[in-house]
Amino acid sequence: MVFGAVLAGGKGSRMGNYTVPKQFLPAGGKPIIVHVVEKFLVHPEIDYVIVGVNPEWLQHMTDIVEKYLPDADRLTVIAGGADRNSTIANVIEEINRISGNDDDIVVTHDAVRPFVTLKMISDNIRIASEHGVCDTVVPATDTIVYSDNHEFITDVPLRSNTYQGQTPQSFKVRLFEKVYSEMTEAELKIVTDACKMFMMKGYPVYLAEGHVSNFKITYPEDYKMAQIFLGDNVGVNENDQ
């Protein structure tokens, strides 16, 4: 089976004064996370959707599902873990309860990227089936620089080889289990990105084509842009700069 996993563990600390995590903020008449879940529910190749949510917000998410997705029968909300990879591990436990086949695939996606397209999801499923694991990326627009002292630049990588990672990130469930079980506690503390974990353990992560419009809602500016794209009539003026 092919599973969609919507990862909503975040608490939105960079979003300023909002009292709920950003994935629950409204845009286009419903919480952002509902747009994301809907993209997966309507996708013809996705058999089931699992939402992994911060335990403190489990009831809130359950209420949202009852209100906005009352007829969704291929949808489960579960408590996530302390970090992204442990949330994925919880999702996979649930996958094994529902299916448990050796060829199960999971397409994991940020709850705050509502502009994922059906084609990105299809591409992810195809590439993960063929290669085991894939990441959705776009060529970097800005020049990327490094500073390991945070005072001056210590390296500038070649721009044409540089990509910005988005999501979905997709993989075979059995492969995630194998790789995750090989990680030490110390490694898990450092490596918060699933794809980086696969790489550490020697599995090449293949590229799926993202798009600049599949941006992550991180800052208030992003939220405003998402509202506008979803048809909200929000006031914006020069003072907001």
Added chain:
Amino acid sequence: MVFGAVLAGGKGSRMGNYTVPKQFLPAGGKPIIVHVVEKFLVHPEIDYVIVGVNPEWLQHMTDIVEKYLPDADRLTVIAGGADRNSTIANVIEEINRISGNDDDIVVTHDAVRPFVTLKMISDNIRIASEHGVCDTVVPATDTIVYSDNHEFITDVPLRSNTYQGQTPQSFKVRLFEKVYSEMTEAELKIVTDACKMFMMKGYPVYLAEGHVSNFKITYPEDYKMAQIFLGDNVGVNENDQ
């Protein structure tokens, strides 16, 4: 003296069907580049502003200045070169005609980043004065990945050390001349970024604090966002996604 240099050599190939380069597109009642030039003209520490523009668009830019900035007497428009660094070299020739002091500083800025702040310009001047060269950056929001084969990821750098380069990029004029003269033709073909050139020649490039709102207008979505921030009432609907 302290010079502002607005770099407008680009032709905007990623902007779709527009017939003028993106820096000349209107937003908030005037071309984007006018917003940028104004930020430098009003800055109390900037003595003079030089706009380096693609030779094909020199007359167009001159017309824009006559129309929107008729009273600007500390502003010159010159023809840029074949690439960014040769445009900067042309700007520096002009600086030497106007001033030619050994402590001249130039704050170079993209013509398509209209949301630069006066504080960013001040910080650039201070840091370039102290350290010789600086680059404006923001911590990377997305995870950055590399692929030197464009098929699978070959490296994922540590996110906390990763920044997205913006502009301004600022430096002492004499230092640029020294470093530029040391570059071979082969090196100049590869290195299109001024800061990377300084690094190649052993000069540490210091960090100035940018902001996510100081984004570069690259894609139609960015242009729409710029229009909205500048108060235009543009229609946006879900079909634009």
